Amino acid sequence: MATSPSIELEDLPAAADDQVTPRFAPLYRQIKTLLTKRLQAGEWKPGEPIPSETELAARYRVSQGTVRKAIDELAANNLLVRRQGRGTFVASHLEVRTQFRFLRLRPDDLPQTELSGEPSASMPGERSVQGQVLRSQVIECRRMRGPAEIARVLQLRAGEPLVQVHRVLDLEGKPTVLDEIWLPGARFRGLTAERLANYSGPLYALLEAEFGVRMIRAEERIKAVAAPAGVAAVLHVKSGTPLLRVDRVSKTYDEAPVEFRRGWCLTERHHYYNELG
Amino acid sequence: MATSPSIELEDLPAAADDQVTPRFAPLYRQIKTLLTKRLQAGEWKPGEPIPSETELAARYRVSQGTVRKAIDELAANNLLVRRQGRGTFVASHLEVRTQFRFLRLRPDDLPQTELSGEPSASMPGERSVQGQVLRSQVIECRRMRGPAEIARVLQLRAGEPLVQVHRVLDLEGKPTVLDEIWLPGARFRGLTAERLANYSGPLYALLEAEFGVRMIRAEERIKAVAAPAGVAAVLHVKSGTPLLRVDRVSKTYDEAPVEFRRGWCLTERHHYYNELG
DNA sequence: ACGCATTTGTTCGTATGTATT
DNA sequence: TAATACATACGAACAAATGCG
Numbered sequence: 001m002a003t004s005p006s007i008e009l010e011d012l013p014a015a016a017d018d019q020v021t022p023r024f025a026p027l028y029r030q031i032k033t034l035l036t037k038r039l040q041a042g043e044w045k046p047g048e049p050i051p052s053e054t055e056l057a058a059r060y061r062v063s064q065g066t067v068r069k070a071i072d073e074l075a076a077n078n079l080l081v082r083r084q085g086r087g088t089f090v091a092s093h094l095e096v097r098t099q100f101r102f103l104r105l106r107p108d109d110l111p112q113t114e115l116s117g118e119p120s121a122s123m124p125g126e127r128s129v130q131g132q133v134l135r136s137q138v139i140e141c142r143r144m145r146g147p148a149e150i151a152r153v154l155q156l157r158a159g160e161p162l163v164q165v166h167r168v169l170d171l172e173g174k175p176t177v178l179d180e181i182w183l184p185g186a187r188f189r190g191l192t193a194e195r196l197a198n199y200s201g202p203l204y205a206l207l208e209a210e211f212g213v214r215m216i217r218a219e220e221r222i223k224a225v226a227a228p229a230g231v232a233a234v235l236h237v238k239s240g241t242p243l244l245r246v247d248r249v250s251k252t253y254d255e256a257p258v259e260f261r262r263g264w265c266l267t268e269r270h271h272y273y274n275e276l277g
Numbered sequence: 278m279a280t281s282p283s284i285e286l287e288d289l290p291a292a293a294d295d296q297v298t299p300r301f302a303p304l305y306r307q308i309k310t311l312l313t314k315r316l317q318a319g320e321w322k323p324g325e326p327i328p329s330e331t332e333l334a335a336r337y338r339v340s341q342g343t344v345r346k347a348i349d350e351l352a353a354n355n356l357l358v359r360r361q362g363r364g365t366f367v368a369s370h371l372e373v374r375t376q377f378r379f380l381r382l383r384p385d386d387l388p389q390t391e392l393s394g395e396p397s398a399s400m401p402g403e404r405s406v407q408g409q410v411l412r413s414q415v416i417e418c419r420r421m422r423g424p425a426e427i428a429r430v431l432q433l434r435a436g437e438p439l440v441q442v443h444r445v446l447d448l449e450g451k452p453t454v455l456d457e458i459w460l461p462g463a464r465f466r467g468l469t470a471e472r473l474a475n476y477s478g479p480l481y482a483l484l485e486a487e488f489g490v491r492m493i494r495a496e497e498r499i500k501a502v503a504a505p506a507g508v509a510a511v512l513h514v515k516s517g518t519p520l521l522r523v524d525r526v527s528k529t530y531d532e533a534p535v536e537f538r539r540g541w542c543l544t545e546r547h548h549y550y551n552e553l554g
Numbered sequence: 555a556c557g558c559a560t561t562t563g564t565t566c567g568t569a570t571g572t573a574t575t
Numbered sequence: 576t577a578a579t580a581c582a583t584a585c586g587a588a589c590a591a592a593t594g595c596g
Contacts, residue, residue, distance in 0.1 A: 077554070078554055101553070102553045104551075104553075106498075217552070217553065217554055218552070218553040219550070219551070219552055219553075220550070220551045220552075220553060221383075221548040221549070221550055221551075222499065222521065222544075222548055222549040222550075222551065223521070223544040223548050223549075224501035224502070224519040224520050224521045224522075224542070224544050225501070225519050225544075226519050242501035242502050242503050242519035242520070243501050243519070244499065244500070244501045244521075245501075247548075248553075265501070267499075267500040267501050267502075271498040271499055271500050271524075272498070272499040272500075273496070273497070273498055273499075274381075274496070274497045274498075274499065274551055275494070275495070275496055275497075276378070276379045276381075276494065276495040276496075276497060276525075277354070277355055277494055
């Protein structure tokens with residue numbers, strides 16, 4: 001097993017907790033809160049349908065339109081997915097439609113026509129997503145008491161147990177991203193190197209299916225840095241090569257952070273894609 | 278005047294035009310299209326109110342709720358801004374609330390509390406926005422017949438006239454971003470170095486006020502690169518320093534591209550911030 | 555292949571609440 | 576205070592998509 005690429009954590013953002021909850025909220029927003037709590041409690045599992053609008057309206061003694069507006073917002077927040085004629089479903093990283101929702105790296109020469117393509121399976125451990133062949137390989141997975149900075153970002157007490165995962169993403173057959181991932185040990189008790197090695201799908205799908213933790217939202221902070229020696233070796237480039245360093249804090253319901261990830265991305269043939277509205 | 282930093286344009290994305298317009302659309306979406314056309318025609322100017330919902334409902338012979346749903350989507354697309362009790366207004370880069378909407382660079386040590394602060398004026402040519410002091414200085418502005426790649430991205434014929442602007446953004450008093458901007462010459466006929474020098478606000482506000490071109494949406498493609506000598510000199514760093522290279526294509530109504538911009542960003546003390554939903 | 559029941563999507567109309575001028 | 580405009584809430588009806596018998 002490769003040694004851990006030694007990294008410094010000099011400037012992680014501090015966690016803030018200034019949620020302002022107004023005392024009086026419109027009815028549909030109260031319904032939204034109630035539904036969110038039921039989702040958070042795991043009353044309906046990812047991929048399952050929630051009760052119909054008419055049923056919920058009766059349940060909460062409000063009109064169907066009010067329930068509808070609450071669900072509209074939850075769907076806009078990617079907590080639910082509406083399907084005409086079928087029902088409203090709990091969003092899931094297991095669905096092909098929403099797999100790799102957070103992956104923003106694209107090949108430079110991607111034809112526009114392939115962008116809408118759905119992920120397709122191919123060789124074991126390999127997947128084609130958004131027109132690019134993707135392979136993930138876990139380098140390391142161990143339990144540790146993490147650095148204070150990580151604990152702070154994850155809103156844990158310093159010294160609390162963490163799971164640390166290192167992995168390489170191959171895109172188009174070339175090692176392109178080295179991910180260093182930290183998870184709170186308490187939430188992910190059975191997460192082992194073996195479990196990860198036997199699994200080939202998206203990490204968030206595994207975390208959702210096995211540990212019931214759904215990643216809803218994430219913040220990313222991106223810098224250009226010179227590749228440290230350890231990282232450079234894994235990506236087969238010279239030390240000092242410019243890399244994208246993407247720091248991600250992923251959050252679940254109620255904005256609770258449950259993952260910190262630092263990705264080192266080689267952008268010779270790829271780029272980070274973003275849309276500004 | 279400084280010489281143009283020589284850059285290569287090896288891998289700009291090709292422009293695609295595969296808008297699928299379904300023949301039959303719901304009423305509210307037809308209304309949305311009609312309103313968009315009137316906005317595009319400049320019937321209402323940025324910052325001005327559009328007619329009230331009841332008035333539009335009467336005008337188009339539909340219910341107020343249908344107009345409301347159309348406006349909801351236009352507001353979600355940042356074309357309109359709703360203000361309870363006042364009316365619905367054409368979005369504008371001139372408003373303090375939406376100034377620098379597309380600026381994603383943040384100082385590393387920004388306290389969360391300052392994030393919500395509104396931009397405030399200070400010294401001439403200097404502005405405080407999102408907790409950071411910002412100063413823009415134009416290095417160069419000239420007319421030219423641009424490279425074929427630029428023309429392609431802007432969906433112009435090769436050899437059509439372009440305006441090229443180079444500028445430096447100072448953040449916290451340090452040169453941090455070198456922007457190389459290309460605009461279609463035809464749309465921006467009176468744009469000169471002098472006009473830019475006399476103006477200190479956001480560029481998009483100028484383009485909107487003087488030339489009636491509103492930037493609605495943009496796509497960015499980001500790479501980590503080694504600073505070329507010309508860029509390094511402007512940013513006061515050693516050649517080869519890792520920089521964020523942010524390529525932006527800005528679009529106006531109907532997805533028409535009207536700006537290509539390449540930003541070279543020093544991320545020693547700053548980062549590119551992004552939220553994933 | 556057809557029709558039926560279910561569920562979300564669209565549209566209308568009305569009434570009332572809240573913010574602004 | 577009054578008028579105006581957007582925001583919320585209700586109820587009803589029909590359209591469109593889906594799944595099933």
